[in-house]
Amino acid sequence: MTNCSTEDVDTLTQKLDLVIYVPVLVFGLALNIAALVVFCRLLRKWTESSIYMTNLALMDLLLLLQLPFKIHAAHHKWEEDKVFFCSFLESLYFVAMYGSIYTIACIAIDRYVAINHPFRAKQVRSKKNALIVCVLIWVFVMAATSPIYTFRGKVNGNFTCFHGFSENGWSTAIIVCLEVFGFLLPAAILVVCSIQSIRTLKASKSSNPKRQAGVRIIYSSLAAFLVPFTPCHIAIFLxxxxxxxxxxxxxxxxxxxxxxxxxxxxxxxxxxxDALCYYFIAKEVRSTKDTLKMSISRARTTSTSDA
Incomplete structure (x- = not known):
């Protein structure tokens, strides 16, 4: 890097952090804790969708718990002996972010299978499989973020946590993997599955209002993923x-x-x-069940007529 100073940018973003992080922390904790209470205590039975949404809420809570440390780090330098603790927090932050991304992609796949492949859905979709997928997401993102512990290198004196990774953290291999496997791949999965699900719902001859609401919810979920995550990955590349x-x-x-x-x-x-979307996703799940039943019935009718 050149000797170009970004101190004025740091001063501005310190104020911006407080304006954004404090409301996000307060409302995010309340909404996600409420969601977990609903999923774990109030729902009559677990479903594939509730398992994925619970996993997403846990990922969001893990990310929210890092925000106080990010706020502190933005205003104070940390002592040299806290390097490992800082790397641990940074690792958890990225575990939560990319765990959320992959969980959202899996929700889209689960929805796609239920709507577009009703017969296969009965074989593939199960609470056990959903739980296994969630565990695999945790294992994958924790393993993928482990190199973060090497990003700071040797630290001499006080440092700023969540900022100033060494050159190891900006290597071509790391950034390519981050952009491709951390964003582009799950984003492509989400877009393709969402488009196919929307086409199937729109192609249905039924004018069920729940089905039309499901289309709007899929559009909203797609926007809620692409709008926040696309700019930050463009920024990382820049x-x-x-x-x-x-x-x-x-x-x-x-x-x-x-x-x-x-x-x-x-x-x-x-x-x-995400927390605000849980209610609407739950409504979509109910309408998806109706679509699943009608798709199976239509497929059976077609099969009988062909015979």
């Missing part, structure tokens, strides 16, 4: 170009530094958006 001296202009570097901070703040807002 910061990679800065750290590898491909973008050398100081003004551009300052703009990118501001962009990455703002976009990461926006990405954290999904903790609240």
């Amino acid at each position: 910061q990679y170009l800065v750290r590898n001296k491909i973008i050398a202009d100081c003004r551009h570097q300052k703009n990118i530094a501001l962009f990455i901070q703002v976009s990461m703040n926006i990405a954290n807002v999904t903790c609240c958006l």
Whole structure:
């Protein structure tokens, strides 16, 4: 990196952190805890969808618990002996973020199978399989984020946690894996599954209001994923170009530094958006069950007529 100073950007984002993080922390904790209470205590029985949504709420809570440390780190430098603890918090932050991304992608796959492949859904969809998938998500994201413990290298003196990764953290291999497997792949899965589910629902001859509401909810879920997560991954790629001296202009570097901070703040807002979507996803699940029944009935009718 050049000697371009971004202290003015850091000062601005310190104020922005408080404006965004404090409401997100308060409302996010309340909404996600309430969601867990509903899923674990009030629902009559577990379903595949409630298991995925519980996993998403746990991921969001894990991310929310890192926000107080991020606020503190934005205003105070940490002592050298807290490097490992800082790396541990950073690892949990990215476990929660990418665990949420993969959980949302799995919800889209589960919805796609239920709507578009009703016969196979009875064989593939089960509470046991949903639980196994959630466990695998935790194992995968924890293993994938383990290199974070090497991103700081040797620290001399006080440092700023959640900022200032060493060059190891901005290597081409790390960024390519992050962008492709952390965002582009799950985003592609979500988009394809959502489009196919919407087409099936729209192609239905029934004018059931629940089905039309399901289409709107899928659109909303798609927007709630792409709007917050797309800017932050664009910003990460741009910061990679800065750290590898491909973008050398100081003004551009300052703009990118501001962009990455703002976009990461926006990405954290999904903790609240996810909690607000739980109710609507639950409604969609009920309408999806109706679609599943009608799809099976239609397939059986077609099979009988062909015979």
